[in-house]
Amino acid sequence: YGRDAAADDAAVPALSSWATLGALLLFAVPVAGFLFSLAWSFGFTKNPARRRLAQAYLIRTLLVAVVAALLLFWVAVSSVLTLSVTPYPYY
Template identity: 55%
Template structure:
């Protein structure tokens, strides 16, 4: 709790008995009500889906899953099935969700790239480049 000097308004350190600027005595700090018990910080509380410790997948299982995800249509179907409860292994479910999010980000980036490319091509074609090639004084 912050304490201020009643005489000059200076912020007084919590352990000072008098104001360092004017020397006026400072009343003791008001005691706060004792806490009911130790307060658990919010960052120590587990997430909803992390109630139990999740064992990691083996290297071969992870590699096999990533190879299956690399197959175009099979990977998408597997990531959808495994993400929404098609497996009892929570590590495989997390891997599938991560791959699905990665696929969505790549698809959005590709769509934006195509849209920008189409707009640039449209602007170039609309500018009428035939004028420059038809003009004999261009070269």
């Protein structure tokens, strides 16, 4: 409440290149990476730069999941509509 968000942003040191690479490689592991990104996003790390990286990765993962779900829904609906509109073949 009394804290200034801009002051918090300025005080956060960046992760080293190797720490960032290690975190991104960990995030690439399907289940463990998602669990670590959830845990680090919600404060199970003391490093604020790692928390922000995990939050950014989690947001990206959720956006990709939503886009993939919408595409899958679109393909499923279009295939059902295509099958239902196809005329009955006359033999």
